[in-house]
Amino acid sequence: MCHSFLTDANFYRLLLQIDESLAEEVRARGCDCGGRLHSARYPRKPRGIRSALDASYASRLSFCCAQDGCRRRHTPASVRFLGRKVYLSVIVVLITALQHGLTERRRRRLIEELDVPPQTLWRWRHWWREQFVQSRCWRALAGQLIPPLATDHLPGSLLERLRARILSERLVELLVLLSPVTTATGSLGVGPDPQTM
Numbered sequence: 001m002c003h004s005f006l007t008d009a010n011f012y013r014l015l016l017q018i019d020e021s022l023a024e025e026v027r028a029r030g031c032d033c034g035g036r037l038h039s040a041r042y043p044r045k046p047r048g049i050r051s052a053l054d055a056s057y058a059s060r061l062s063f064c065c066a067q068d069g070c071r072r073r074h075t076p077a078s079v080r081f082l083g084r085k086v087y088l089s090v091i092v093v094l095i096t097a098l099q100h101g102l103t104e105r106r107r108r109r110l111i112e113e114l115d116v117p118p119q120t121l122w123r124w125r126h127w128w129r130e131q132f133v134q135s136r137c138w139r140a141l142a143g144q145l146i147p148p149l150a151t152d153h154l155p156g157s158l159l160e161r162l163r164a165r166i167l168s169e170r171l172v173e174l175l176v177l178l179s180p181v182t183t184a185t186g187s188l189g190v191g192p193d194p195q196t197m
């Protein structure tokens with residue numbers, strides 16, 4: 001693998017820890033109705049990288065209100081899963097970011113190694129250009145970027161703007177910034193709920 005962190009179990013453990021702390025905030029807040037939240041995870045089958053993932057990657061953290069008559073679903077933001085896309089967020093972000101920056105050869109190799117079909121790549125590009133740029137998450141983020149960032153090279157242009165020296169650290173930083181888009185409120189106005197995307 002040309003990016004060694006992609007096969008490093010510690011990298012995925014770090015992402016899991018971030019997801020767990022995002023989830024803990026949601027759980028501690030409870031439901032608007034005053035009800036307690038119970039765990040109700042979504043099953044996931046991430047494609048591309050298996051060996052470095054533990055069992056925690058077979059589900060996305062989510063909760064359901066325990067109150068009868070409410071039972072509202074509360075799904076915390078995630079740095080691991082971008083909606084129901086079958087590839088992990090880090091793969092979607094990395095491959096689409098490499099398109100505008102690092103070498104094309106490396107990108108090709110990664111696509112081959114992960115066996116990502118061309119239609120999937122097309123859908124990802126389309127998502128960044130058409131849907132992500134309309135999301136609340138992006139609008140909030142864009143407002144803080146000085147100088148403003150051109151949207152046609154997302155997410156690569158955003159990745160380049162981040163400070164961390166090592167690519168894997170910059171990716172984690174980027175995934176945290178993007179995580180609101182994985183919630184219903186952060187993605188609002190972009191069509192389908194990310195849970196059914």
Ligand SMILES: [Zn+2]
Nearest residue numbers: 031033065070
């Ligand atoms: Zn409730």
